Amino acid sequence: MTAAFDPNQLRLISPEIVLTVSAFLLLGLSAIDESARRIWAPALSLLACGATLMAVLAFPLRLGWDALRVPDSTIGFSGMFFLDAFAIYFKIVFLLSAILTILVSGRYLDLERSNSGEYYALVLFATVGMMFLASAGDFVTIFIALETMALSFYVLVGYLKTNRKSNEASLKYFLLGSFSSAILVYGISLIYATCNTTNLGLIGFARHKVGLAEGQEPIFLLGIILLLVGLAFKIAAVPFHMWAPDAYEGAPTPITAFLATGSKAAAFVVLARVFSFAFLRLGDRWTMLVVILAAASMTWGNVAAILQDNVKRMLAYSSIAHAGYVLLGLVAMGAGDSVEVREFGLQAIILYVLIYTFVTTGTFAMVILLRQEQMAGDRVADFAGLAARAPWSAFAMLVFLLSLAGIPATAGFIGKWYLFGAAIRAHYAWLAVVAVLNSAVSLYYYARIVVMMYMKAPAREERLVSSLGQQIAIGACIAFTIVFGIYPQPIIAFAQRSILALAPWAS
């Protein structure tokens, strides 16, 4: 019989508890006070994210980063929960993503006449799910946390109830999302059937130290493949990307941003942890699949983005392509022939996820900015003459687009530099060449918006009205993109320190 529950473990999940309790408060408040939805809800949810961020940062500040890489001191709840530097890194990313999303939501929801407290509560619930995912050390925790996040997103995507596109997007996302979850859980069950455990560390142990029973290897490998397919759905990698353009287009734009950053980062944290803890030594078995996913996502994402006239749809395909770039890091983890290369791949993944969060949220914040009383603002043509109407906004959009394309002196360049470098170090130079060619293709459709902004006459004259939240969010994203584009050492060091927690498994 296992030992009784130790209440001290609750300290490990204190950030998640803070965020959950705040979401409860938010729900209660918006039921009591009608005015809560407009004024209190965003303020309280921002406060909640801030407090949670403090609670997350308290661990490294109190214990020191070094303590967060020793496995024993950071595992709780019978191996279900890891509080290592890697988890903390991603929790910070998720919270920043949530904060930016909340900042750009208020005015947009007012314009859509859909502002309510539940929206912010669901954003917080989704964030709690992501934070549990970052720490999950067991397939059971992974699955239930992933579903908590996904369920919040299904509702949020369909939040504009009177908008048919939003309804359609929500239904499609829900159906394909549940389908992918079923595949994922089937893969998990096959792995459980062969290893007799759902714990990530013990799976690696069962496979390599104990050895599987005779004839079980194919079942185990099938489990890995199904797991990869399920997660490829979540990161929207080709050919499992079908839901993304519709969901991204129909969702309220702040949720599109959150979906493209937070939810995608959450799927990558699972990929990174599962494949480094459980399957790292089987790299020769799964790397080829990841290579195919990466090449297909990059190529199809960028080619299809050229054809789009709706900016949200274009950015959806662009985000599919970016998922392909990030998979290069996973390729390096699988194919790398030394610890350094594998760690480099992992570092490239988590570095890019952080950069991508700010750049993509910034880009979507600009689309949100264009949503005015009389204008939907999500067509490429809506950007016409923006430089004349709002020079600073046009400049911000220019920086974000250049960063997405990976032009030097922007943060996006640093991210791609590391990812492509990881592929080359893992002897997949041809894949890096494919990625570079794709970046060139992507420049074409990003430039279409730039041409619209700077070289076309404005179609409308009225001023762009923006809220304080939007200005702060765009300002933060632009500062991040430029500052860390020119001086990236702090975030590189941060990423490097965070992956050290996984080092025992990488060797």
Place this chain on the structure above:
Amino acid sequence: MNATAIVFYALAGLACASAFMVIWSRNVMHSALYLVPTFLSVAAIYVMLRAEFVAAVQVLVYAGGILVLFLFVIMLVNVKAVQGARLRLHGAVSGSIGAASIALLLSVYGRGRILAAAPDGGKLTEFGGNLETVGWVLYNEYLLPFEIASLFLLVAMVGAIVLARHKA
């Protein structure tokens, strides 16, 4: 034939008979209601196998949840009694697939594979039975996922209310 076998065959017979009525009945509502004795007698068989937890889940989830879901759907879409002849082409096709499955199952049973793999409930009873063991594992080892699951259900409830109510 001892008492256990008599009870088992009675329950199994009830399960099969009402399962047959599910597909034979021409009224969809009756079909759904005939599922109840099937579910309950299967649950009773689980108890006989000392799988009390599975039995409880069978009653709660199938008889409680899934059946109610069936009834809701039937009432929502307002299905009338099935028209037309009982045996049509797709009826024949699905019938032969079902017969083939039963034949396969019986042939495997005939070779003694199923009995050999039947679980031994004796070990579990030492620890205080199936239910208690599941409870121990659930509230100790799997405490965290269990708690996240409660959060998950809350999100489902809030989401359903948000999407279903009229006001924004």
